[in-house]
Amino acid sequence: MYSIIVVPPPTTEDENHRTQIRMAPGERLSFGRSDSGNDLAIAHEGVSRRAGEITAQGAFWILSNLSREQTYVVENPEGAGEHIKVGPGRLDAPVPFEFSRIVLPAAGDLLAIQVWAPRHDYRSADGLDGATTAPAFSVDRTKRYFAVLAALCEPRLRGEPHAALPTVDQVVDRLRPNWPAASRTSVQWNIDYLAVKLRLKPGPEEADTGPRLNGKKESLVSLALRFDLVREDDLVVLTEPVPRRVAR
Amino acid sequence: MTEPYAVPVPKGYRVGVWEVREPIATGAFGSVYEARRVGDDEALASRAADAEALPRTAALKFLPTGTGTPRQLTHLRELVDREVELHRRLKQPRLIRMYDTLTVDDPARPALDGATVLVLEKAEGSLSALLAADPRPAAGPALLAQICEGLAQLHHAGWVHGDLKPANVLLMADGSARLADFNMAAEMEGTHAYTHAFSTPDYTPPELLWSEIGERGRRIRPSADVWAFGVLAHLLLTGSFPLPGATPTARRDAAAAYARGTDDLRLSPELPDDWREIVRDCLTRTHADRVGTRDLLRRVEAAAGTGRSPRLPRALRGRRSRRTTVLAAATAVVAVAALGYGVSNWTDTDARGSGAGASGAGTTKVTAATYGASELRTDKGVPVAYRRLIVDSAHDCVQPEVTPALIAALLKAESDFDPDLSDPSVGEEGEYGIARWTPSLLRWWIRADGVPAKETPKPPLSPAESIPAVGRYLCYMEPLLDQKGLSGDRRVLLAAAYRTSTKVVNNAGGVPPKYRDYAARVAHHLKEYTPPGKQ
Numbered sequence: 001m002y003s004i005i006v007v008p009p010p011t012t013e014d015e016n017h018r019t020q021i022r023m024a025p026g027e028r029l030s031f032g033r034s035d036s037g038n039d040l041a042i043a044h045e046g047v048s049r050r051a052g053e054i055t056a057q058g059a060f061w062i063l064s065n066l067s068r069e070q071t072y073v074v075e076n077p078e079g080a081g082e083h084i085k086v087g088p089g090r091l092d093a094p095v096p097f098e099f100s101r102i103v104l105p106a107a108g109d110l111l112a113i114q115v116w117a118p119r120h121d122y123r124s125a126d127g128l129d130g131a132t133t134a135p136a137f138s139v140d141r142t143k144r145y146f147a148v149l150a151a152l153c154e155p156r157l158r159g160e161p162h163a164a165l166p167t168v169d170q171v172v173d174r175l176r177p178n179w180p181a182a183s184r185t186s187v188q189w190n191i192d193y194l195a196v197k198l199r200l201k202p203g204p205e206e207a208d209t210g211p212r213l214n215g216k217k218e219s220l221v222s223l224a225l226r227f228d229l230v231r232e233d234d235l236v237v238l239t240e241p242v243p244r245r246v247a248r
Numbered sequence: 249m250t251e252p253y254a255v256p257v258p259k260g261y262r263v264g265v266w267e268v269r270e271p272i273a274t275g276a277f278g279s280v281y282e283a284r285r286v287g288d289d290e291a292l293a294s295r296a297a298d299a300e301a302l303p304r305t306a307a308l309k310f311l312p313t314g315t316g317t318p319r320q321l322t323h324l325r326e327l328v329d330r331e332v333e334l335h336r337r338l339k340q341p342r343l344i345r346m347y348d349t350l351t352v353d354d355p356a357r358p359a360l361d362g363a364t365v366l367v368l369e370k371a372e373g374s375l376s377a378l379l380a381a382d383p384r385p386a387a388g389p390a391l392l393a394q395i396c397e398g399l400a401q402l403h404h405a406g407w408v409h410g411d412l413k414p415a416n417v418l419l420m421a422d423g424s425a426r427l428a429d430f431n432m433a434a435e436m437e438g439t440h441a442y443t444h445a446f447s448t449p450d451y452t453p454p455e456l457l458w459s460e461i462g463e464r465g466r467r468i469r470p471s472a473d474v475w476a477f478g479v480l481a482h483l484l485l486t487g488s489f490p491l492p493g494a495t496p497t498a499r500r501d502a503a504a505a506y507a508r509g510t511d512d513l514r515l516s517p518e519l520p521d522d523w524r525e526i527v528r529d530c531l532t533r534t535h536a537d538r539v540g541t542r543d544l545l546r547r548v549e550a551a552a553g554t555g556r557s558p559r560l561p562r563a564l565r566g567r568r569s570r571r572t573t574v575l576a577a578a579t580a581v582v583a584v585a586a587l588g589y590g591v592s593n594w595t596d597t598d599a600r601g602s603g604a605g606a607s608g609a610g611t612t613k614v615t616a617a618t619y620g621a622s623e624l625r626t627d628k629g630v631p632v633a634y635r636r637l638i639v640d641s642a643h644d645c646v647q648p649e650v651t652p653a654l655i656a657a658l659l660k661a662e663s664d665f666d667p668d669l670s671d672p673s674v675g676e677e678g679e680y681g682i683a684r685w686t687p688s689l690l691r692w693w694i695r696a697d698g699v700p701a702k703e704t705p706k707p708p709l710s711p712a713e714s715i716p717a718v719g720r721y722l723c724y725m726e727p728l729l730d731q732k733g734l735s736g737d738r739r740v741l742l743a744a745a746y747r748t749s750t751k752v753v754n755n756a757g758g759v760p761p762k763y764r765d766y767a768a769r770v771a772h773h774l775k776e777y778t779p780p781g782k783q
Contacts, residue, residue: 001458001504025504058501119458121497136447136461199460215727219646223461227444228323 001025004056005196007114008040023056031113032066042113046106054102055092059119062092063102073103078144098140118197137198137229145197146230147175147237148190152221153230154238165217174238194220198229255279255310255363262286263365264350266308273374273415277327277431278311282370302347307370314352314362327431327444328364334430335366338405342398344418344428345369368428371418375425379414379483388484389523389552391417391425392477396541396548398427399477403470403541406436410443410468412476413451414483434468438620438639443468449496450489451476454507455535457500464646471535474544478530481548485523486516490531507533522551621779624652628776631665634682634711641719647726654739655718657773658746659683661766667711681709683718693717693724722746730754736767743770 002022006029010018021040023029031040032051042051048067055062065072065086076082076097086093098120102113122138139146151171155163166174168187175182194200200219224230253274261268266283273280284305311328335346348367352360375391395417402409409416410432418428434441442465447456453475459466482490490513491506493499505511513531515524526547529539539547617632620639624630630638638659642652662684663669672678677686691704694717705713722742728750729741735758744759744767745752752760759767 001454001507003458003504024508025501026508026510058497058504136459136466199458215724218727226323 002056003059003117003119004054004061005116005118006040006054007116009042009111009113011043023054023061025056025058028053028055042104042111044106044109044111046109047104047111051104052102054113054115057094059121060094060096060117061115062094064091064093065089070105072105075101075103077101098143116193116196118193137227139197139229141234141237144179144186145190145194146234147179148187149194149220149224150230150234150237151175152191152217153224154235156221156225157230157232157235165221178238178240191217191220198223253279255312255360257281257310257360261360263308263352264348264367265302266306266350266367268308269305272307275415275429277324278309280307280309280368282306283308283367302367303370305370306347307368309366309368310352310360311364311366312359313364314358314360323444328366330433330444331366331430332364333435334407334433338402338407340398340401340405342394342401342426343430344371344426369420369426371426371428372421373419374415375417375419375480375484376414378419379487387423391419392481392484393545393549393552394425395427395480396477396545398425399473400541400545402427402433403473408434408436408441408443408468408470409473409476410434410441411446411448411451412473412480413448414480417480434465436470437643438636440467440469442466449500451479452500452503453535454503454533457504469535470541471538474530474538474541475535477544478527481523481530482515482519482527485520486518488516490515490527509533520551522547526551620652623779624656625777625779630656630660630777634659634665634715637711637715641716644716645719645723645726647723649726649738649742650719650722651739651778653774653777654722654743654770655715656777657770658718658722658743659715660773660777661743661769668708670707678707680707681714682711683709683714685709685714685717689721690714690717693720718746725750728754734758737771737774739774740767740771743767 002024004023004027006021006023007018008021008031021029029039030037030050030053031042032038032049033042033044033047034049035041037050048070050066052066052072053064055064063072063074063086065088067088069088071088072086074084074086074095074097077099079097082097084093084095095115095117098117100115100117102115104111104113120138120140122140139149148171151174152165154174155166168184168191171187172182172184175187195216198220200216200223253271255274255278257268257271257279259268259270263283265285267286269282269284271279271281282305285302311324313325313328332346332349339345346366346368350365350367352363352365354361375395395412399409399412409427409430411429412427416427416429418426420426432443432446434443444465453472456466456468456472479490482488489499491499491502492514493502502511506513513528515527519527526539526544529537529547530544532538616636618626619635623642624635624639634656638655639652642650642655659665659682663682665682667682669682669684670678670680671684675686677688679686687707687709688704690709690713692700694701694705694713696716725742725745726738729738729745734741734753741753741759744763747763747766748760
C-alpha cells in the first residue's frame with residue numbers, strides 16, 4: 001500500500017539497477033552521511049551527518065531539512081524549471097509534485113534523490129468525491145508518461161486491434177517533434193513509471209530488463225485500452241505541444 | 249443532485265412499451281428515469297409471455313452504448329454486460345428485479361441511438377436520500393438486516409457486489425431495502441472475482457486501495473462487500489463514517505494507516521454494543537479476518553431483532569409516507585412478497601443444492617476436490633491437495649495459454665506430483681520438488697510481488713513455493729516464444745521452454761528433438777486433464 005517511492009542517488013554498485021524504496025503513508029525515511037541512525041546513508045563528504053527526512057503523507061510527501069546551513073532545492077523535472085526551496089531547519093515542508101528531484105549541494109557536487117508520488121489524483125471526466133464510483137486510475141494528461149502511453153496505444157486506437165506495438169525507438173521518433181530530448185532511456189523510464197503508476201502486476205523485470213519490456217508494454221496497452229485511459233481524441237497529445245496546465 | 253444527467257432523455261420519450269416520465273437519478277455511467285407502461289402491443293405479450301406481467305411503472309436505466317454517443321466508452325459495454333448477466337442469472341427477493349432489456353433504435357437522436365435500456369423494478373428512493381434526512385431513520389437496524397440478507401443472497405450465489413454504498417441500496421414502497429446497481433458485480437472464480445477497476449473511495453477496503461490491477465481488472469473477494477457493509481452500518485447507525493477525516497482523501501489515508509497498524513479503529517460511542525462488535529468484525533485490517541457473510545447475517549439479524557423474517561418497524565412507515573410527497577407520484581410497485589420470504593427461501597435453496605431461487609452457477613459448494621473443476625478434470629488423478637495451488641497459479645497469469653491443465657500436466661511430467669523429489673545429480677545444483685526447480689532459477693520467480701528473493705532458496709522446495717512460481721515463469725515466457733514459425737501446440741511449447749529455455753525452443757522452431765519424449769508426455773496429460781468441451 002505504498003504511496004511514495006524514493007530512488008536514492010546512484011552508487012557505483014547499482015549502475016543498471018537503481019534501488020527503489022517504497023513508503024506507505026506515515027512512513028519516514030531519514031537520510032544523511034552517517035551510516036548509523038539513517039535509513040538511507042549517502043556516502044559523500046559534503047552531506048550532513050543527519051541531512052533530512054522524507055515522510056510519506058497520503059498521496060504526497062513532506063521534507064525536513066535537518067542540515068545547519070544548506071538549502072535543498074526540490075525540482076519538478078517536467079515543470080520547466082518549477083521548483084521549491086526548503087531552507088535549513090525547515091521541518092515537514094509539503095512537496096506538490098508527482099515527480100521530484102531533491103538536489104543536495106555537496107561540496108561542489110549536486111546529488112539528486114528522486115521521489116515519485118504516483119498516487120496523485122487528477123480529476124477525471126466524471127469528477128471525484130467519496131460517494132461517487134470512480135475509476136481506480138488517475139493520470140495526468142499533461143505528463144510525458146501520458147504521451148508515451150498514447151504513442152504505444154496509437155496503432156490499436158487507429159483501428160487495428162491486433163497491430164504490433166511500436167518499439168521503443170519508434171515511440172522516440174513519434175514523440176521527438178514535441179519532445180526534442182526524447183531518448184530510448186527516457187521513454188523506457190516512462191514505461192517503467194507507468195507500470196508503477198497503473199499498478200500493473202509486477203513481473204520480475206529486475207531479472208532482465210530486455211525482453212521483459214515487451215510483456216510490460218503489452219500489459220500497459222491492453223490495460224489502458226480496456227479502461228479507456230487513452231481514447232482516440234487523446235492522440236492529439238502526439239501532435240500538439242504538451243500543455244503546461246491540466247486542460248481537461 | 250445537481251450534476252448533469254449522463255444520458256438526457258426528454259419526458260414523454262417512448263422506448264418499447266414505455267413512456268419516460270421524471271428523472272430519478274444519474275450515475276457516472278447511466279441515468280435512471282421513471283417510466284409508465286403505455287403500449288399493450290403483441291411485442292409485450294410475446295416478450296412477457298413466460299415472465300411475469302410487466303408492472304405499470306418501472307425504472308428505466310439508460311446506458312449510452314450507442315456508436316454516436318459523444319464520449320464513446322469501450323468499458324461501458326462490459327459494465328452493462330455484467331449487470332445484465334447478473335440479473336439474468338439471479339432473481340432474489342433482496343435484489344432489485346430486471347424485467348427486460350431494450351435497445352434504443354432512433355437514428356434521429358445520435359446521443360440515444362443504440363443505448364441499452366434496463367427495465368427495472370421501480371423503487372421509492374435510495375438509502376442515500378434517507379441518510380440525508382434528519383433525524384436519523386429509526387429503521388436502521390431493520391434495513392441493515394435486509395441489506396445484509398441481499399449480500400448473503402449474492403455471495404451465496406457466487407457473486408460479489410463490488411460497489412455497495414447507500415446510493416445502491418434502494419427502498420421499496422413498503423419500506424424494505426433491496427440491492428441494486430450491479431455494474432461492478434463479478435462472479436467468483438475460486439476464492440476471488442475480477443471486477444472493473446472502479447470503486448467508491450469511502451467504501452473501499454484498505455487492501456483494494458491502490459491494489460495491483462491486471463488486464464482482467466482487480467481481484468476482489470466477498471470480504472470487500474463485508475467491509476463496505478461495515479462502513480454503511482456505521483453511517484446508518486451513527487451518521488458518521490467509521491474512519492476519521494473531513495474529506496474522502498483524509499478518510500482513505502486513515503483507512504491505509506489503520507490497515508498498516510499505525511492507527512486503531514475508533515468507532516463512534518453512539519454505536520450500541522452489539523453493533524459495535526459487528527462493525528468491528530467487518531472492518532478488520534485484513535480481508536482474512538473479516539466475518540463471513542453467513543455469520544454476519546445471523547449476527548445482524550440478532551442485533552436488529554428481526555429474526556428470520558424481518559418485520560419493519562412502524563417508524564419507517566410513518567417517515568416514508570412523508571417522503572412520498574417529496575418524491576412525487578411514486579406508485580406502489582410489486583405487492584412485495586419479499587418480506588418473510590427472504591432468508592427462509594434462500595436456505596431452502598441451499599438444502600436442495602441448487603434450485604429455483606439461485607439459478608446458474610455457484611450454488612454447489614466448492615470443495616478442494618472440485619476446485620476449478622471446469623478447467624481441470626477431477627477424475628484423472630491430479631492430487632486434491634494441489635488443485636487449489638494449480639488453479640490459482642494459472643488464474644494469476646493473463647496469458648490464455650497458461651491453464652490449470654497445463655500446469656498440472658507439467659507437474660505430472662516433471663515429478664509425477666512428487667513433492668519430495670530430490671535429484672542433486674542434474675546440472676550444477678540439482679533439481680528439487682514437485683516442479684523440479686533449479687534453486688537458482690526459482691529464486692527469480694518465488695516471490696508473488698515479482699521481486700527476486702534475497703537468497704537462493706534451499707531444498708526442500710515446497711509445492712506452495714514451487715507451483716505458483718511455475719505459473720509466473722510460464723506467464724513470463726509465453727510472449728517470448730516466437731509468434732510465428734513455431735510448430736506445435738503453444739502450451740506444449742511452453743512446457744518445453746520450461747524444461748530448456750525459450751531461446752532453445754525458438755531456435756529449434758518447435759520442440760527440440762532431445763525433448764520430444766517429455767513434450768509428448770506433457771501433451772498426453774494436458775489432453776487427459778482438460779475437461780471435455782474446453783480447449
